[in-house]
Amino acid sequence: MRRRAAYVLPAVALATAxxxxxxxxxxxGGVDPFLLPAPHSVAGELWNSGGYLWQNFTVTAEEVLLGLxxxxxxxxxxxxxxxxxxxxxRAIYPHAVGSQAVPIAVFAPMLAFWWGFGIFPKLVVxxxxxxxxxxxxxxxxxxxxxxxxxxxxxxxxAPRLRAFRLAELPSALPGALSGARIALAVGVIGAxxxxxxTPTSGTYTGLGREINADLASDSxxxxxxxxxxxxxxxxxxxxxxGLVERRLAxxxxxxxxxxx
Amino acid sequence: xxxxxxxxxxxxxERSSGASxxxxxxxxxxxxxTYRDRSGREVRALENLWLTxxxxxxxxxxxxxxxxxxxxxxxxxxxxxxxxGTLRGEPAVLMFQRDLLLPWLxxxxxxxxxxxxxxxxxxxxxxxxxxxxxxxxxxxxxQARPDELSGGMRQRVAFARTLLSGKxxxxxxxxxxxxxxxxxxxxxxxxxxxxxxxxxxxxxVTHDVEEAVLLADRVAVLSPxxxxxxxxxxxxxxxxRARTDPLVAELRxxxxxxxxxxxxxxxxxxxxxxxxxxGAGTAGVxxxxGAGGERSPGPAASVxxxxxxxxxxxxxx
Numbered sequence: 001m002r003r004r005a006a007y008v009l010p011a012v013a014l015a016t017a018x019x020x021x022x023x024x025x026x027x028x029g030g031v032d033p034f035l036l037p038a039p040h041s042v043a044g045e046l047w048n049s050g051g052y053l054w055q056n057f058t059v060t061a062e063e064v065l066l067g068l069x070x071x072x073x074x075x076x077x078x079x080x081x082x083x084x085x086x087x088x089x090r091a092i093y094p095h096a097v098g099s100q101a102v103p104i105a106v107f108a109p110m111l112a113f114w115w116g117f118g119i120f121p122k123l124v125v126x127x128x129x130x131x132x133x134x135x136x137x138x139x140x141x142x143x144x145x146x147x148x149x150x151x152x153x154x155x156x157x158a159p160r161l162r163a164f165r166l167a168e169l170p171s172a173l174p175g176a177l178s179g180a181r182i183a184l185a186v187g188v189i190g191a192x193x194x195x196x197x198t199p200t201s202g203t204y205t206g207l208g209r210e211i212n213a214d215l216a217s218d219s220x221x222x223x224x225x226x227x228x229x230x231x232x233x234x235x236x237x238x239x240x241x242g243l244v245e246r247r248l249a250x251x252x253x254x255x256x257x258x259x260x
Numbered sequence: 261x262x263x264x265x266x267x268x269x270x271x272x273x274e275r276s277s278g279a280s281x282x283x284x285x286x287x288x289x290x291x292x293x294t295y296r297d298r299s300g301r302e303v304r305a306l307e308n309l310w311l312t313x314x315x316x317x318x319x320x321x322x323x324x325x326x327x328x329x330x331x332x333x334x335x336x337x338x339x340x341x342x343x344x345g346t347l348r349g350e351p352a353v354l355m356f357q358r359d360l361l362l363p364w365l366x367x368x369x370x371x372x373x374x375x376x377x378x379x380x381x382x383x384x385x386x387x388x389x390x391x392x393x394x395x396x397x398x399x400x401x402x403q404a405r406p407d408e409l410s411g412g413m414r415q416r417v418a419f420a421r422t423l424l425s426g427k428x429x430x431x432x433x434x435x436x437x438x439x440x441x442x443x444x445x446x447x448x449x450x451x452x453x454x455x456x457x458x459x460x461x462x463x464x465v466t467h468d469v470e471e472a473v474l475l476a477d478r479v480a481v482l483s484p485x486x487x488x489x490x491x492x493x494x495x496x497x498x499x500x501r502a503r504t505d506p507l508v509a510e511l512r513x514x515x516x517x518x519x520x521x522x523x524x525x526x527x528x529x530x531x532x533x534x535x536x537x538x539g540a541g542t543a544g545v546x547x548x549x550g551a552g553g554e555r556s557p558g559p560a561a562s563v564x565x566x567x568x569x570x571x572x573x574x575x576x577x
Binding site: 146148149151152153154155156157158162163166167170171249250251 | 334337339352353354356358360362363364373374376377378379405407421425
């Protein structure tokens with residue numbers, strides 16, 4: 001218990017300090033609450049609009065998690081292909097880099113044209129944004145495999161693909177997972193962009209759309225409450241993926257434990 | 261008492277041209293190898309190297325660091341190819357200096373990796389690896405993760421993996437080089453016992469001359485880079501060998517002398533008959549067969565007719 005508290009306490013203390021400073025700044029600095037609502041009014045919105053925020057949150061959370069899963073699947077396969085084939089590396093890598101710079105708004109109408117108002121075009125947007133960190137970390141992890149390990153597989157007469165499956169693939173798993181952790185953070189932003197840029201139908205349209213609507217109707221406090229939900233969601237996902245990594249790749253954790 | 265492998269009883273005559281019943285397990289002729297180091301300079305690792313290894317023989321390669329010993333093993337195991345010369349021989353497997361155990365596999369699966377690499381299923385590979393674990397003193401450690409094993413145990417698992425590859429020629433690259441002195445001594449006895457139980461043809465690279473004398477039937481002394489065989493020394497002692505045996509000390513000293521390192525205890529000659537029999541102990545031209553006969557009538561001794569003069573003698577230098 002003490003150890004767990006020691007891990008959580010610093011973050012809580014920092015958050016408290018920021019909230020206190022923010023509250024004082026709004027109360028004493030004479031800031032227009034439509035520009036920057038005070039923490040207590042954000043908390044009030046969180047309480048009053050809890051059900052509404054929750055409904056929108058589930059929409060966004062589904063988009064983020066499914067989009068991340070999609071980009072993990074596609075990104076991992078792309079990384080493997082890039083790793084195994086220099087030709088594929090030359091063909092794919094520059095485009096993966098360039099795709100990061102393209103504003104989604106440019107082709108968001110096409111996504112809606114192809115796939116309509118449902119969730120899928122949003123998943124594509126999120127996957128496009130998450131794809132890059134996953135590919136880069138996985139390619140790097142695959143390239144970092146000890147060359148002697150590959151010599152070992154050769155002296156044991158393993159064919160190339162079997163050597164890959166037995167030796168390289170598992171060792172690249174932690175890299176892919178840390179890529180996923182980075183991707184998660186940008187994936188939440190990706191969900192906001194996706195909701196903003198692609199048309200949606202339905203009662204609850206996600207926190208991104210809600211934030212835009214609230215800002216347009218001067219419900220700034222609720223927009224902040226929605227942002228706070230996204231903030232907490234990203235933290236929860238990040239550490240959940242850490243737990244997944246512990247389960248799937250316990251050897252890395254043990255190694256790190258030794259360094260403490 | 262384990263019986264000696266049959267192939268040892270009929271040592272091939274050197275450089276026999278005909279394909280006799282016991283063709284050498286390995287023939288290395290005029291090998292040269294150059295590689296580029298990290299700064300792009302060409303390094304001549306090996307030059308004009310000859311080596312013949314008979315079936316069932318344990319040959320130790322000793323030499324100064326950087327003399328191309330590891331390169332030679334990689335050539336033998338076809339992990340790289342020579343610039344010049346020829347290599348003929350049986351399929352060879354390399355045991356690296358580092359154990360290279362996969363951290364996500366437990367010990368049994370790490371040993372069984374050799375079989376899985378060959379396409380066996382996980383279950384059948386495990387089943388085949390399990391008996392070897394008991395034999396190599398690893399029983400009870402099947403489920404241990406590599407980071408739970410000591411350095412010596414890790415090397416045992418790596419050796420089990422090497423054996424399970426099923427290849428007749430084992431190339432061991434300083435297998436105990438990273439271990440502390442006491443563990444290394446234990447592992448040397450362990451390897452000696454393991455090889456008595458399952459005789460294999462072995463090329464053992466080591467920087468430890470005592471290890472070479474304890475484990476090998478023949479010690480080949482390599483020159484500094486570019487490496488070539490300076491001298492060969494028969495070790496016609498019965499097994500198991502004792503570190504404290506004066507003959508071991510004597511042969512060790514001769515190997516050191518061949519390396520250009522005069523042993524401190526130069527006066528030790530004459531403690532046993534071997535020095536006299538060998539004629540002042542010029543390494544490489546040892547009359548070792550005679551000494552061996554005198555010393556060890558036991559069947560486990562490797563008495564090779566013709567003794568120590570090999571194609572890669574001093575003259576070639």
